Amino acid sequence: MKKRCVKVGNVFIGGEAPVSVQTMTKVSTSNVPLVIKQIKKIEQAGGEIVRVAVLDKNDAQAISKIKKETVLPIVADIHYDHNLALYSIESGADKIRVNPSNIPQKGLGLIIKMAREKKIPVRIGLNSGSIKITGKKLSTDIVNAAMDAIKFFEDNDFFDIVISLKTPYVRETIEAYRLINEQCDYPLHLGITEAGSGDLAFAKSILGIGVLLLEGIGNTIRVSLTETPEREIRAGQVILQSLGMRRFEPEIISCPVCGRCQVPLKEILRKFRKKILLMAKRYPAINNLTIAIMGCSVNGPGEAKQADIGIAGGKDRFVLFVKGHITGSYSVNEIEEKFFEKIKEIANG
Ligand code: SF4
Known part of the structure; x- marks a missing residue:
């Protein structure tokens, strides 16, 4: 299904935009010099979007300082406490990632309200580790959880959405994205979560993300590795270049x-x-x-x-x-x- 286009800072996700490559910093966000150092390496490696973990108010407030040092869009990664999303938006975050499984609807409603005011998108980021499992099919469980969350956002008149449905398993992740791709027109953020490190982690990500991209599914990718953010960016670029979707080197x-x-x-x-x-x-x-x-x-x-x-x-x-x-x-x-x-x-x- 053709996807809507969402703007994250200066990067478009979905529509006719090329599939972007993103990563996440791996140090405490309130340690601004260290975060900037990582982001500079991500910039050099060709990363296009960076996500930072927001664990408390200090992390949220650090976003305004981080944004002064980079042109890359900054996404605030929020769990549990909706207030952290509100502080992050105030601080200039270009996008919010929420896990609707661990934020009550009242809090989600407040995030939606502020994101709409500031005209920034929200990623509904489901992980298999934090959804209700029925014991039937993991892919169906995660898609159902996503569709419930999407309905809540739509009922609140918010459509500036990106969706991700990550599991550490290649088959289940592929199945889940195929299903959601048929059911909604929101751009999809692809990834195999907690893939690990080393050859198997690369193989899982390359297969999971690669198969979906070959089927025309996916608008932005993050290769999750227990390695540096630059390695994640490089792995993402390699996937896209191997499929002839983008060119990063000869x-x-x-x-x-x-x-x-x-x-x-x-x-x-x-x-x-x-x-x-x-x-x-x-x-x-x-x-x-x-x-x-x-x-x-x-x-x-x-x-x-x-x-x-x-x-x-x-x-x-x-x-x-x-x-x-x-x-x-x-x-x-x-x-x-x-x-x-x-x-x-x-x-x-
Ligand atoms: S040396 Fe010749 S035959 Fe051997 S792998 Fe290279 S091209 Fe193929």
């Missing part, structure tokens, strides 16, 4: 290397990749390139030909391809200079 295709390889491909890839990413900071057009770095003649020429620029290994040499044409054959020692000459030419148009 697409570098390289072969896994096998016994046929007669060039030092791993070292060349490591060196070239580092240099390409550095150059892309100076010449952003490089981010749009597809670059192939391949080990031998089996798949090398094919991939290199299809890329904007590519090299395919042979016996201690590489063939260089630019826009589908061979431009030369060079020794392992020569290829770096020739390759980067061509990249520069392409970048300069």
